[in-house]
Amino acid sequence: MARPKHQPTPEAPLRRRLPASMSKADALYAVLEELAARLGPGALLPSERVLAEHYGIARTTVRQAVDRLLADGLLFRRHGHGTFVAEPRPGHIDLLTSFSHDMRRRGRQPGAKVLSAMTEAASKSLSARLQVAAGSPVLRLERLRTADGVPMALERTNVSLDRFPELSELDWNDRSLYDELEQRWGVRAGSAENRLAAVLPDPADAALLGIERTQPCLLVEGVSYDTEGLVLEAGRSWYRGDIYDAVVRVHKLAR
Amino acid sequence: MARPKHQPTPEAPLRRRLPASMSKADALYAVLEELAARLGPGALLPSERVLAEHYGIARTTVRQAVDRLLADGLLFRRHGHGTFVAEPRPGHIDLLTSFSHDMRRRGRQPGAKVLSAMTEAASKSLSARLQVAAGSPVLRLERLRTADGVPMALERTNVSLDRFPELSELDWNDRSLYDELEQRWGVRAGSAENRLAAVLPDPADAALLGIERTQPCLLVEGVSYDTEGLVLEAGRSWYRGDIYDAVVRVHKLAR
DNA sequence: TAGTGGTCTAGACCACGCT
DNA sequence: GCGTGGTCTAGACCACTAG
Numbered sequence: 125m126a127r128p129k130h131q132p133t134p135e136a137p138l139r140r141r142l143p144a145s146m147s148k149a150d151a152l153y154a155v156l157e158e159l160a161a162r163l164g165p166g167a168l169l170p171s172e173r174v175l176a177e178h179y180g181i182a183r184t185t186v187r188q189a190v191d192r193l194l195a196d197g198l199l200f201r202r203h204g205h206g207t208f209v210a211e212p213r214p215g216h217i218d219l220l221t222s223f224s225h226d227m228r229r230r231g232r233q234p235g236a237k238v239l240s241a242m243t244e245a246a247s248k249s250l251s252a253r254l255q256v257a258a259g260s261p262v263l264r265l266e267r268l269r270t271a272d273g274v275p276m277a278l279e280r281t282n283v284s285l286d287r288f289p290e291l292s293e294l295d296w297n298d299r300s301l302y303d304e305l306e307q308r309w310g311v312r313a314g315s316a317e318n319r320l321a322a323v324l325p326d327p328a329d330a331a332l333l334g335i336e337r338t339q340p341c342l343l344v345e346g347v348s349y350d351t352e353g354l355v356l357e358a359g360r361s362w363y364r365g366d367i368y369d370a371v372v373r374v375h376k377l378a379r
Numbered sequence: 380m381a382r383p384k385h386q387p388t389p390e391a392p393l394r395r396r397l398p399a400s401m402s403k404a405d406a407l408y409a410v411l412e413e414l415a416a417r418l419g420p421g422a423l424l425p426s427e428r429v430l431a432e433h434y435g436i437a438r439t440t441v442r443q444a445v446d447r448l449l450a451d452g453l454l455f456r457r458h459g460h461g462t463f464v465a466e467p468r469p470g471h472i473d474l475l476t477s478f479s480h481d482m483r484r485r486g487r488q489p490g491a492k493v494l495s496a497m498t499e500a501a502s503k504s505l506s507a508r509l510q511v512a513a514g515s516p517v518l519r520l521e522r523l524r525t526a527d528g529v530p531m532a533l534e535r536t537n538v539s540l541d542r543f544p545e546l547s548e549l550d551w552n553d554r555s556l557y558d559e560l561e562q563r564w565g566v567r568a569g570s571a572e573n574r575l576a577a578v579l580p581d582p583a584d585a586a587l588l589g590i591e592r593t594q595p596c597l598l599v600e601g602v603s604y605d606t607e608g609l610v611l612e613a614g615r616s617w618y619r620g621d622i623y624d625a626v627v628r629v630h631k632l633a634r
Numbered sequence: 635t636a637g638t639g640g641t642c643t644a645g646a647c648c649a650c651g652c653t
Numbered sequence: 654g655c656g657t658g659g660t661c662t663a664g665a666c667c668a669c670t671a672g
């Protein structure tokens with residue numbers, strides 16, 4: 125007999141049709157994501173041509189969906205061999221998500237206590253980081269972030285009020301900046317640049333965090349951008365080193 | 380007059396033909412990368428259809444190249460508007476590259492002094508991280524990493540000797556693990572998972588690094604994988620917090 | 635309205651690897 | 654040999670936006 129095609133197995137059948145609410149590539153992404161979870165690491169997926177025929181779509185479209193799953197680290201391909209389910213992922217990159225989402229994903233209740241909130245004119249260096257004119261109005265927000273009520277991080281961030289007016293009028297206690305930006309302006313984080321360092325806190329900051337002055341903190345300093353590359357926010361956060369770490373997953377993209 | 384096409388500007392003309400040594404998408408990637416550098420942030424690129432016609436390739440192929448540039452953060456698109464050069468990138472993700480490459484990229488001379496190198500049987504937890512059988516032989520390598528001769532980090536790493544024999548016979552002073560893996564087995568790092576934390580060093584580790592015991596370190600703990608998802612190496616490194624930080628750039632991919 | 639990116643089609647040929 | 658992924662073609666229609 126000749127080599128058999130990579131057909132779906134009886135234990136993990138393919139669903140009949142794609143959801144019609146999304147694009148075909150998005151729909152297939154969701155289907156394959158679910159299939160990969162059922163099959164488990166190392167399992168062989170149906171071939172691209174089988175998937176294309178099964179759902180009545182072009183192979184190009186199948187590859188588009190599979191390419192995203194590769195970039196997300198859920199699948200891997202071997203030339204002339206097939207496409208396989210990758211090892212389980214450890215949890216997503218969290219440097220891109222907001223503190224609130226990060227904590228909820230870790231199963232904790234996020235909180236925020238405002239230490240100060242004021243409108244300032246952007247300094248030269250801040251205006252460069254925020255991509256706004258020097259002197260333009262900026263919301264400077266300083267908050268103590270908590271998880272299940274326990275101080276977790278000290279956050280000092282800056283947002284352009286030219287781009288996002290009305291932000292200065294909100295009560296920032298127990299409120300997510302990213303949620304507001306999405307709900308009011310429809311912008312979402314698309315990328316971020318961060319510098320991570322291990323530092324000792326200032327005495328005042330140590331007191332706010334409720335830690336000894338000899339307890340190291342993870343300093344996360346960076347800028348986040350929306351999906352069009354425009355700056356959302358620039359700031360620095362001091363995370364308690366005794367109870368926090370950052371998980372980073374890095375992929376070298378196809379070349 | 381009607382709206383003008385997005386043609387190449389006279390100041391930054393397109394090169395005539397694509398290099399023939401690579402795939403067309405790769406070649407166009409290189410061309411556009413160079414063009415973006417010449418044009419500078421915010422500049423408008425020739426439209427996809429113009430590029431396709433200019434180089435005599437299909438628009439699908441153009442989009443493939445542009446998609447990679449988007450994922451790499453060099454360009455951004457606006458629907459119905461055009462494709463633009465993004466803000467300058469700050470330096471690549473370095474959690475994926477080796478210490479040697481990272482230091483060279485930062486303009487420093489990397490070095491490595493072997494503290495211990497031994498073959499051990501993999502413990503249960505280590506075997507899981509390395510994806511090998513418990514008890515299989517593992518090279519346990521402990522080195523002091525230097526930059527321009529100055530102690531920079533303490534590195535403790537583990538590599539499977541089942542997968543990479545002969546590694547135990549090498550002199551690891553001033554040698555790059557990743558270079559050896561690429562030259563001898565043709566494997567390259569494709570992805571990595573890291574946990575970053577701020578910690579105080581052990582007294583012994585502080586002495587090796589030449590720092591005070593109160594000087595925080597950036598602990599980077601993780602596993603790196605080759606382009607097919609197989610484990611290359613698992614280990615922990617303590618970086619001096621006073622002279623080192625990690626730069627991380629994160630992209631949310633297309634959905 | 636014309637030009638842009640977003641999505642998709644139905645093929646084609648190549649390189650690789652298992653049988 | 655044949656099935657796999659890798660690459661590419663020459664179109665098509667849609668959604669969005671500047672002029």
